[in-house]
Amino acid sequence: MTRLPEGDERRPGARELARRAMRAQVSEMALDLFLDRGYEQTTIDDICAVAGISRSTFFRYFPSKEDVFASETSNAVDEIARALRQRPDDESPWSALRHAMGPLVEHYASQTERAHRLAALAVATPALAALNQEKHAKFRALIAPELARRLGSDPDDPADPRPRALIAGALGCLEAAVAAWIAGDGKQQLGRLLDRAMDSISS
Template identity: 55%
Template sequence: MTANQAGQGVRARAREAMRAEVALAVQDLVLERGYDETTVDDICASAEISRSTFFRYFPSKEDALFGTTADAGERLRDALTARPGSETPWAALRHALDALIEQYEGHDERTRRLTRLIVSNPALAARHREKNARWQELLRPEVARRIGADPADVSDPRAHAVIASALGCVEAALAAWTQSARPQPIATLLDRAMGATSALG
């Protein structure tokens, strides 16, 4: 590794650390004050950064709130690709989703409150759907390969249908998790949702 490459690695890690710090500040403020009541200026004051620094890392308040899950789609794709070829596409997707579930359950009540806020706020729910649409594109080639479809054939709806169904089950599991006073583990809820969907066939 050259000195230039090492320097780039250090800068990349510093950038990600700053993004995580700002995202955490946004989440804390939103949970304390509410999403609409939290401004970029509030975020900058809490994180002790300037507005120009904030916008260097995030284009908007919404992006900052979702900042800690920015690379979740790539991790989900990699987890799916790593699943054994002997698994059905549905089983492979379910197992690949474990990494995502762990991210939610790792923070328990705090993450439950954030997730409840996201699904109940129209603007944030819309951004969440945009994220899912991006995940669809990331996952489509691998799912298409697993179902025997041509990954290059965008006119074939099967891969999209499988992914949309799986992500819909995730949404249903998260909704149940956020609304229950004594929630079951997300993995259990997701198993129930995906089991009910597969049983329809």
């Protein structure tokens, strides 16, 4: 059976596909520079020179240098939210959250050395701290309504702490797992580290 698009999702046209391909190419080159030179030592002009584009072209694809770094996992939060909505209704919210984070874990597992170096760079770079906070804010905004539904709560009720508590716990476990993964030079499986972190709270 053919899977129908969710919501307003539509198949992208040729122009959009070309735009995405160009954006991905520039991003890949920029990330290589970040790894070779350091994030703060790499300028937008450096990225433009390597990619063979002008500054105006760069800003058509990325509002800032931070957005180039974020492009590696820019769709992760949307994928987690989509995966959470697809989990069985009789599954506990905590278990559903763990399974929903599978796409992000798989992303790291598919390119361990590169993903490990980028994660380590993000943790070691103060300029990227705000970027991480923005990602957390997006995570909370997208995930909270579905968690509230699973809890039988009103998603617009700020007096119910449970959805925010679950999200804060899941994000804390993910950060702890990534920190342990970085400390272990990427040799441990991130999925198992995340399981261990989340099991420590649910046990």
